[in-house]
Amino acid sequence: MTATPLILGHRGAMAYAPENTLEAYELGADQGAGGMEIDIHATRDGMIVAIHDDTIDRTSNGTGRVSEHLFDELRRLDFGTGLPGDFAGARIPTLDEIFDLVERRDLVLNIEVKDIYRHDDSYGELARRAADEVLRRGLVEQVFFSSFNHTSMAELKLSHPDVRTGLLHMMSLHEIGNYAATTGADAIHPAHLALTPETMRQARAANLAVNAWTMPAPFSSRSEAEQIDDLIAAGVDSIITNTPDIAVVRRAALAKVEALV
Structure with missing residues (x-):
């Protein structure tokens, strides 16, 4: 029998709402997701906020790097600009606001640290600060970290051994168990194309x-629904998707089919 995976909304239900906003996270939860995947950056005055890019150009009506703006400046911008639906005026959320949502709706939270190309420790410090907050709020069982920068995850595990970490990857890893052990990782986070029977x-x-x-x-020739079916059949623990509603429906449909067999 296949697993019943947890569904995580990628940047919230980003297929239907402005990514990495409270509106997108709430919608994902309403659609049945058991948790959310978010990305974090720090403002010039040190506030941790959720945003994928290190600039605000693509997702707001402002310009420039997140790290160049004060939080109050970012808060005045519209992060729902140009999107269909009633999302005009969506604001950039703080990590504390997201933790409030996690507690209120009993969600799992995957925090991705965007430090793949960084050569200084600014993003390592960001991860450690976020981990401090996870410990302070008693959310260790509901929150885990991930990154394409596996060194950063190894360092986070050394400084915060109680937090869970995962290794993001788009290609197959060699000797997964041995490799993950060198970083202290608790999980791997493979892309659909990297998930093979041998990986599992x-x-x-x-x-x-x-x-x-x-x-x-164009990274995959498979539709979102087909990829979700593949991941459920593979027996993964969680599926991170832009369309939580589709994942919830496909999970239920496959479970119903199995129950009839």
Whole structure:
């Protein structure tokens, strides 16, 4: 029998609402997601906020790097600009506001630290500050961290051994168990295209959680629903998707089919 994976809204229900906003997270939860995947950056005055890019140009009516703006400046901007629906005026959320949502709706939270190309410790410090807040608020069981920068996850695990960490990757990893052990990781986060039967076998042998994510075209020739079906059939622990509603429906449909067999 296949697993019943947790559904995580990628940047919230970003297919339907402005990504990395409270509106997108709330919508994802309303659609049945058990948690959210978010991205974090720090403002010039040190506030931790949720945003994917290190600039605000694509997702707001402002310009410039997140790190160049004070939080109050970012808060006045519209992060729902140009999107369909009633999202005009959506604001950039703080990590504390997201933690409030996690507690109120009993969600799981995956915090991705965007430090793949960084050569200084600013993003390592950001991860440690976020982990401090996770510990302070007693959310260790509901929050985990991930990054494409596996060194940053190893360092976070050393400084905060109680927090859970995962290794994001788009290609297959060699000797997954041994590699993950060098970083202290609790999970791997493979893209759909990197998830093979051998990946699953090695991860399970190493007692690693598998939190996989779907990929948009042109990176995948499979539709979102087809990728979700693949991941459910593979037996992953979590599916990170732009369309939580589709994932919830597909999960229920496959469970119903199995119950009839």
